[in-house]
Amino acid sequence: MLNTIGIIGLGVMGSNIALNLASKQERVAVYNYTRDLTDRLVQQLNGEAIYPYDELQDFVQSIQKPRKILLMVTAGQPVDSVIDSLIPLLDKGDIIMDGGNSHYKDTERRYEKLKTNAISYLGIGISGGEAGALKGPAIMPGGDQEVYEKVAPSLKKIAARVGDDSCCVYIGPKGAGHFVKMVHNGIEYADMQLIAEAYTCLRETLHLSIDEIAHIFETWNEGELKSYLIEITAHILRKKDERTGQPLIDVILDQTGQKGTGKWTTIQAIHHGIPSSIITGALFARYLSSLKTERVFAETILVGPNRKVQQPNLLIDDVRQALYMGKVCAYAQGFAQYHMTSKLYGWDLPLKDIALIFRGGCIIRAEFLNTISDVLQDQPELPNLLIAPYFAEKLKEYQTGLRKVVCNGINTGVSLPCLSTSLSYYDSYRTGRSNANLLQAQRDYFGSHTYGRTDMEGHFHTNWQQ
Ligand code: 6PG
Numbered sequence: 001m002l003n004t005i006g007i008i009g010l011g012v013m014g015s016n017i018a019l020n021l022a023s024k025q026e027r028v029a030v031y032n033y034t035r036d037l038t039d040r041l042v043q044q045l046n047g048e049a050i051y052p053y054d055e056l057q058d059f060v061q062s063i064q065k066p067r068k069i070l071l072m073v074t075a076g077q078p079v080d081s082v083i084d085s086l087i088p089l090l091d092k093g094d095i096i097m098d099g100g101n102s103h104y105k106d107t108e109r110r111y112e113k114l115k116t117n118a119i120s121y122l123g124i125g126i127s128g129g130e131a132g133a134l135k136g137p138a139i140m141p142g143g144d145q146e147v148y149e150k151v152a153p154s155l156k157k158i159a160a161r162v163g164d165d166s167c168c169v170y171i172g173p174k175g176a177g178h179f180v181k182m183v184h185n186g187i188e189y190a191d192m193q194l195i196a197e198a199y200t201c202l203r204e205t206l207h208l209s210i211d212e213i214a215h216i217f218e219t220w221n222e223g224e225l226k227s228y229l230i231e232i233t234a235h236i237l238r239k240k241d242e243r244t245g246q247p248l249i250d251v252i253l254d255q256t257g258q259k260g261t262g263k264w265t266t267i268q269a270i271h272h273g274i275p276s277s278i279i280t281g282a283l284f285a286r287y288l289s290s291l292k293t294e295r296v297f298a299e300t301i302l303v304g305p306n307r308k309v310q311q312p313n314l315l316i317d318d319v320r321q322a323l324y325m326g327k328v329c330a331y332a333q334g335f336a337q338y339h340m341t342s343k344l345y346g347w348d349l350p351l352k353d354i355a356l357i358f359r360g361g362c363i364i365r366a367e368f369l370n371t372i373s374d375v376l377q378d379q380p381e382l383p384n385l386l387i388a389p390y391f392a393e394k395l396k397e398y399q400t401g402l403r404k405v406v407c408n409g410i411n412t413g414v415s416l417p418c419l420s421t422s423l424s425y426y427d428s429y430r431t432g433r434s435n436a437n438l439l440q441a442q443r444d445y446f447g448s449h450t451y452g453r454t455d456m457e458g459h460f461h462t463n464w465q466q
Pocket of ligand 1: 101126127128129185188257258259260261262362363
């Protein structure tokens with residue numbers, strides 16, 4: 001009997017996707033370059049229809065045609081190596097899917113290369129971490145739609161579900177699926193940083209205990225901030241260190257790692273001239289966190305305001321409003337990046353569906369994505385979520401909280417890079433007449449770069465010295 005699908009790469013994500021597929025009546029062939037990870041998966045098996053192979057050729061031949069092979073290997077060179085090994089073993093019409101966090105440009109290059117071998121290629125963004133892979137991730141497939149239709153039944157049945165909806169929807173051609181996953185991760189960086197800053201306000205400005213803060217996050221998770229990241233933050237704050245008995249958060253080193261997707265989101269935004277300051281701020285906050293030795297030294301010589309003489313004048317609800325507004329601004333930037341890039345590449349990204357599939361399975365799943373999806377359903381061409389009537393009305397009220405939180409941060413010397421950038425993005429975006437006229441005048445002054453006028457069409461130059 002032939003296997004219905006194959007998976008290459010048996011790290012935790014690959015193994016859990018294999019288990020998920022097997023639980024949905026697929027017969028899964030698995031292969032890993034080294035035997036250790038295969039053995040680890042085999043030891044976990046309890047009669048599931050998962051069949052390991054030691055030789056790539058045997059693995060390929062065990063799969064029914066047209067073959068569906070999902071790569072769950074580390075992004076970058078390993079994906080190219082696996083593809084090169086597969087090409088001589090595959091037949092015309094077989095389908096390779098890359099389920100890792102590949103750069104969308106790499107996906108487009110591989111798509112073109114495989115096309116010349118008559119092999120189909122799909123770049124598939126998968127979000128949800130280890131638990132999501134096992135129980136139902138959000139899946140963002142990109143490539144030729146007719147190829148996607150052939151694998152859709154397998155992907156849809158392992159994806160998360162929200163009500164009757166599957167969190168797997170065709171995203172668009174070529175690298176569109178990996179692009180959407182990349183920006184998802186950029187939003188994830190911003191969301192995580194905003195939550196960390198709200199935690200800092202509660203802890204360092206309002207001087208609440210960790211248990212009190214955990215309780216606040218649990219309460220927030222019952223309202224409009226309800227989301228996976230808020231939920232896990234409450235769990236994290238409740239966790240005690242087994243060695244010292246202290247809250248575990250207090251013994252974790254303050255240096256954030258990253259694997260590159262937030263950086264790519266930022267680079268793409270900069271490259272295409274898309275304002276993405278909150279996502280970029282979150283990335284730079286991670287970079288600054290890694291300068292631990294420098295920060296520890298700087299703390300001994302650089303002076304800030306005396307926090308003890310400052311009156312916080314802050315309410316917990318101000319922090320909640322600030323966090324909500326920061327999140328709206330960050331998602332607005334991410335969705336604006338989808339909107340602008342979709343136009344640039346002619347991808348026709350299904351923005352309302354992207355918001356819908358983000359509701360379940362993925363790391364940024366959140367209650368308010370329902371609202372974002374409703375907004376985009378009504379106004380698919382909306383350039384920015386901030387101007388949707390629902391959010392404009394909400395931010396009219398919540399800006400008070402965000403302004404108070406940011407002012408407190410400034411007055412007490414507590415760094416809040418993403419909350420303050422969110423406010424500045426909001427204020428800049430709602431400024432109809434900005435100071436860019438002065439920059440244009442300066443450019444024309446020193447470089448004759450010309451400027452436009454408010455009252456006439458054309459390019460103008462002034463001899464400023466006369
Ligand atoms: C997901 C996550 C995942 C990502 C990790 C780590 O959607 O499941 O985004 O794809 O790899 O969150 O990312 P960083 O190491 O860059 O923080």
